[in-house]
């Protein structure tokens with residue numbers, strides 16, 4: 245499945261807009277439902293919808309999650325894998341109603357594209373705006389708007405056009421650079437995997453074609469960065485630093501710096517399970533051996549020595565509050581960023597963002613699912629990047645030190661104060 249490479253996307257919509265059905269249909273149209281599963285689907289569909297003849301209920305392919313939630317098994321986001329002849333996909337399926345912002349923030353953080361669903365009968369809802377805002381906050385710059393349930397508005401082109409135009413205007417105000425719109429009927433697969441005869445006035449690509457053709461190259465800075473996951477030292481003769489490259493490329497002989505410190509070395513070897521590489525790039529998990537002994541450990545960042553990451557201990561950032569109890573400024577949390585964990589305090593909440601209107605409001609605390617613009621202080625300096633240029637070194641989570649629960653995710657904007665510990 246070479247061609248276009250992997251595309252990660254997320255589906256967003258309000259309850260009952262048809263997310264499960266659309267995703268099930270997408271898996272079916274991509275040929276990902278094996279015969280035995282299809283037979284089970286036909287049997288369950290007949291049992292559940294005695295009046296619907298042989299129609300398949302595609303939502304049953306993806307609805308398993310709801311059952312798990314009812315049993316009290318906490319699954320925030322399910323990642324599903326599928327592929328077409330041209331590329332492979334990982335789709336983050338975010339169930340949950342009240343917890344939707346929390347789940348969406350988790351699912352969107354490494355997605356390149358969002359499929360936003362709208363019910364043609366309802367048009368744009370406050371949720372549509374909220375979901376799109378969270379997508380843009382998390383760095384998603386491409387959206388496919390699927391106007392679903394077109395059969396319930398008599399396949400009327402005017403209804404579709406009005407929704408599509410209103411959405412394009414909305415997306416523009418939120419900084420989404422690329423929007424594709426299409427009308428669909430999820431259960432019938434109309435414009436999902438094949439063109440619709442009922443919607444013949446629509447001449448554009450199907451959903452699968454749009455996903456096949458979507459651009460998956462992140463528009464990020466290309467400087468080499470690798471957070472150290474662990475130090476691999478099986479015996480005295482070998483010491484390597486294992487991790488996943490989160491920016492740029494590295495080649496044998498390159499000079500690197502171990503941050504937040506200033507020690508430099510050259511890359512002696514780039515090792516993977518199959519042997520040695522001459523160079524490696526973003527997304528690859530590698531073990532780097534350096535040409536001299538130095539003191540690097542989990543949480544450090546190995547970076548291009550000529551273009552190192554900035555180092556700081558105070559930041560302005562967006563925080564999406566995910567905790568059941570409110571964010572309390574000046575309380576200490578653990579902050580996890582890349583592979584590093586440090587003590588952190590939210591020093592102040594500059595403002596809260598109304599996720600439905602994007603209005604800035606004064607706030608003393610943040611409650612569940614609220615977004616704030618905050619200043620955060622750490623008890624030690626870290627190497628970082630603004631979230632806009634590097635999601636791994638600019639995206640963080642906050643963990644409650646008593647309960648171990650993840651209570652926030654955040655996006656670093658810029659450093660307020662550079663640490664003294666800079667070269």
Ligand code: GDP
Pocket residue numbers: 257258259260261262263264265266303392393394395396428429430431
């Ligand atoms: P979700 O809550 O967003 O996952 O929505 P579901 O996929 O469970 O769909 C909600 C209901 O809408 C189900 O009864 C679906 O069969 C129905 N539905 C979904 N898409 C369409 C559509 O395009 N046309 C019609 N008529 N019904 C649809």
